[in-house]
Amino acid sequence: MMRKGTPKLSSLSRALAMLEAIVADAGVRSVAAVARAQGVPVATAHRQVRSLVEQGYLARHGPRCHIAGPRLLRLTGALDAEKAVTVAAAPVLHRLAAGLGCVVQLGTLDGDMVTYRIKAGSGAEALLTRVGMQLEAYCSGLGKVLLAALPEREREDYLASGPYPALTARTITDAGALRAELTRVAKRGHAIDDGEVADRLYCIAVPLSVGDRVVAALSASRTTAQAAPAADARVIAGLTAAAAEIGALARQMLASESAAVT
Amino acid sequence: MMRKGTPKLSSLSRALAMLEAIVADAGVRSVAAVARAQGVPVATAHRQVRSLVEQGYLARHGPRCHIAGPRLLRLTGALDAEKAVTVAAAPVLHRLAAGLGCVVQLGTLDGDMVTYRIKAGSGAEALLTRVGMQLEAYCSGLGKVLLAALPEREREDYLASGPYPALTARTITDAGALRAELTRVAKRGHAIDDGEVADRLYCIAVPLSVGDRVVAALSASRTTAQAAPAADARVIAGLTAAAAEIGALARQMLASESAAVT
DNA sequence: GCTATTTTCTCGCATGATGAGAAAAGGGAC
């Protein structure tokens, strides 16, 4: 085989390029904005996106927000709760970060470590975390929320696995104190890290459930200087609402797993 | 928004349907065969596949064999060694199973359990394993190969984590004996399970490396009645060649990770 | 060597994708 001159289904290439651009953008910009950035006529871009949505390759999540669709996710491999959450979370987190004016992050618990998976908001580079980075769970807001949501058996295993090196003067280094803190976190529904992982860093975290299982956590970070305890309630409300929205969306994606294909 | 009557980019739908059909088929049938099954003209199907290959959404792996391409895998999330192996392995396993006339499986080690990920060959339904199923590692050929490839530290952790319930009269139930067996396996480069997981089941397994890391294992199973010790050499050679081919292909997919996009 | 199959190519035709611009639908500020 291998001769050489075949027509190239150019409309397919263009549509796939659009698909990639939208997926890469993770729902942050509008279709029109992405189209302009790509130098594609807006009308054409919309037609492509619309078709991709109808096909289930993209999903529309609110106005001017498109994310990878269930059919696309299913195409490349098993669609698990964690992946669905990551895909669903990006746009919500960006909006929340813009609204709160601080950095918002999403993390999951992998073994004993918290993996930072998404980071949104201006000044995101200033924070010590990087996407993909893993940190010990016992000292961060995200970690405390995730540990608190663990089944008792696994939580006790973790508590028995110390020691807990101090990163700052306020880091919790005692298993008993950590157990008490986790109980408090579970009861309150959110965790506060006031300079435990780094001096001058204040952050609030809440759990994110899909169905009844906590699969990730969200946090909002600011410097202690910016932190106004009075604003905590607003931050917690924002985080909680975002977590609920993401959880519902992820659940819906997973449900469409078994949906009939056109 | 949401009015109603927009043209549908029908060529896109058709091409995507073809893409899904090919990916679902995992490289087992020829493009022409898939096309006939779908009721699509062969010439059209080839044009679509050819374009998708050029775009990197499909990859051609030998004659009449297409699998998911790197650009597609990269589209939804990180492309890791395990996923690359799973994608690359399917067609090779089907060919090998046909050649050896027995059931060939691929498994990975997740924690203490072996996950069965691919199963190929006629009579595949008769075997007790199912795709996605997890079994204890200490008693199967796949498990022994994977345990033998573990770093010493983790292997010892596993050995200390007994007990090892007997599934048949021949199951290895003693940590010391298992350690000795794993050493033998590591030295020989393959494992033999002669009725350890189920009576009358004989299977040979070899490791599958991507680069220098063992990420999975392959096994060929037959009943002890069918097993001819003299044929072991041929089976081992086949498994080894297949493992090498899959490893090389997966490596190549991972390498194209950083390749420039058209 | 041969035959059966897969893959590529040629080419006219009508499908259908395209892009500009206008109209509709929101969104946000006030």
Added chain:
DNA sequence: GTCCCTTTTCTCATCATGCGAGAAAATAGC
């Protein structure tokens, strides 16, 4: 509520381009 701006959808004429059948070339299998 009103106004303004952006995003999204629609209309339509034009023509690129995807389509399919059949022939030719390249392989696979023997």
